[in-house]
């Protein structure tokens with residue numbers, strides 16, 4: 001069992017090492033600042049080099065609130081590498097003037113033992129030391145002897161870290177990553193990992209650390225192709241936004257599905273949205289687009305001087321047929337022009353002319369060729385095609401074939417179609433359809449790696465849209481089947497991976513392997529609260545085992561029925577204010593304005609666009625996903641469950657946001673599943 005120690009001599013020596021490391025980092029930073037981009041040959045290279053130098057300087061910043069290292073490995077007698085026998089593990093690499101390592105980056109291969117070594121498999125480590133710290137200063141340490149077998153027990157430094165009051169945005173967990181989390185974080189770039197995890201098991205944290213790990217390990221490859229993190233809304237992105245910069249990674253795109261596909265939000269019937277989100281829409285859209293390529297009725301006639309050249313209508317038909325479906329739509333259109341021009345050029349050559357490429361281009365752009373192309377392979381936008389599909393019943397029927405029933409087609413058609421595609425109002429589900437069409441026309445660029453959080457909530461068509469953004473890369477797919485709150489929420493990870501383009505156990509063209517894994521130990525929600533929330537599992541996800549919590553948290557749950565909801569709320573907020581930490585009041589969406597007006601204590605209402613930094617936040621239930629607060633006050637669960645088809649799953653999300661206490665206040669009887 002590791003002891004939490006305050007041995008003054010050892011602590012003094014470690015503090016000295018911290019001071020030396022800090023001075024060395026300052027020297028490294030000064031050196032980076034002194035480097036000049038002038039050596040680069042031209043202006044553009046200078047700008048690029050200056051950008052890289054600036055990034056390097058930023059990465060070498062010392063953050064006074066976090067110590068440079070959080071752990072130490074004392075390795076056995078003869079380590080196989082050139083590094084010192086004693087290694088300090090921290091957020092970034094630090095070396096002294098002679099190039100000797102003072103702190104090793106947590107992502108370096110040698111640091112793996114800090115997270116994985118155990119008495120059963122010491123990985124060459126005799127002793128592991130973990131440090132506790134406050135305001136950037138080392139305050140305690142904990143030693144684990146790995147040479148004598150046995151088991152280690154729970155680290156107090158880990159317990160302290162997860163018990164600490166939550167204030168402000170999410171923090172990195174780099175000092176306390178657990179072995180099963182580390183396996184996911186360090187999975188190779190060529191592996192797409194899918195993580196099923198109960199609330200608070202660290203899925204989001206793990207996804208962010210994996211992004212940081214991959215950027216460190218495959219810096220060159222990923223700095224070209226990029227890493228993208230996709231989260232459920234902007235409030236959530238803002239909550240997680242400081243984790244990667246704290247790990248020195250400032251160049252990662254973080255976005256929502258709407259941010260990627262276009263911010264379309266015209267309201268629509270969830271039943272219609274569900275049809276639009278179904279994977280069967282993919283072949284319908286493909287047909288809808290290619291139905292625009294029609295049989296050419298005329299040939300091409302080009303006049304150059306006194307000569308006339310002709311491509312007969314049947315030849316045009318042959319060329320169109322040979323191109324159709326072999327390329328994306330737009331390149332196909334360009335290729336058709338070039339093929340027609342080539343056919344003319346062949347005739348010119350036969351007549352003894354020797355036309356060059358410029359002549360071919362001129363012919364390809366000639367009026368006659370353009371006319372044939374516009375008639376047979378018209379220039380289109382995704383909006384034009386979708387507008388036609390959703391307003392023209394006969395066209396929809398041709399595109400749908402037997403993929404959609406007559407009722408589904410009827411449901412898809414707009415009751416009052418917009419006059420033109422320009423004035424059409426698109427819904428969130430339409431955004432994924434437009435993106436699918438855009439990709440059928442022109443290839444979507446791919447990132448090197450994509451992290452998708454709350455993936456259980458995405459429709460098949462949204463997953464396809466994300467999948468094509470990591471077509472030449474890999475993905476980290478995170479979620480919880482029990483927290484699915486959309487009409488199309490996933491029932492299985494195999495299906496999610498299939499829509500993303502990663503079949504489990506199969507290899508994609510880029511050599512990507514796929515693994516589904518599970519995190520089962522909760523770091524957020526007290527056991528008592530988690531057990532209570534788990535009463536909903538048989539109704540929402542019977543196939544999942546009840547989650548376990550690392551936090552005992554006795555006395556963390558209280559439930560009160562009241563006729564005076566505002567009064568009970570004010571009292572509960574007052575009680576929470578007397579304690580440490582953040583306070584989240586989760587409210588049925590429909591009651592948000594009323595409860596905000598009734599709550600006289602200072603507070604802020606969370607919106608989809610901002611994290612909110614007030615100590616007391618009112619959170620509409622539909623925005624609670626992914627967030628956490630020390631004290632959660634949950635109002636009227638039955639109203640939350642009644643508000644939407646997936647209301648019970650929404651309630652499960654709301655019940656699992658608390659770090660320290662959950663207070664449920666209700667006027668209506670609790671949903672039967674909770675009783």
Ligand SMILES: Nc1ncnc2c1ncn2[C@@H]1O[C@H](COP(=O)(O)OP(=O)(O)OP(=O)(O)O)[C@@H](O)[C@H]1O
Nearest residue numbers: 173176177178199200201202203204205523524626
């Ligand atoms: N190894 C760890 N050490 C310390 N804290 C951890 C660890 N793993 C997770 N946590 C903390 O537990 C909390 C929950 O983590 P996170 O939000 O990543 O969980 P999640 O699985 O995404 O939850 P949800 O499904 O509810 O969104 C966070 O405060 C996170 O910092």
